[in-house]
């Protein structure tokens with residue numbers, strides 16, 4: 383697994399811009415082989431309420447342009463830092 387962080391050089395500094403179509407608003411994160419574990423509590427009426435939810439990613443995580451599908455995974459680490 384490569385660990386290079388590339389900081390985008392968009393305007394203003396640090397904005398990711400798709401190198402292929404120029405899109406800077408729509409992005410998609412794709413996680414492969416995700417294990418989602420959710421704990422439930424059964425209520426007296428037989429219904430279930432989710433208590434906590436744990437997601438583990440075993441595969442690759444990709445970050446792509448939401449418009450043309452260009453692979454922007456090199457910006458993924460930056461995306462994680464900037465996603466609130």
Ligand SMILES: [Zn+2]
Pocket residue numbers: 400401402403404405447448449450451452
């Ligand atoms: Zn694009």
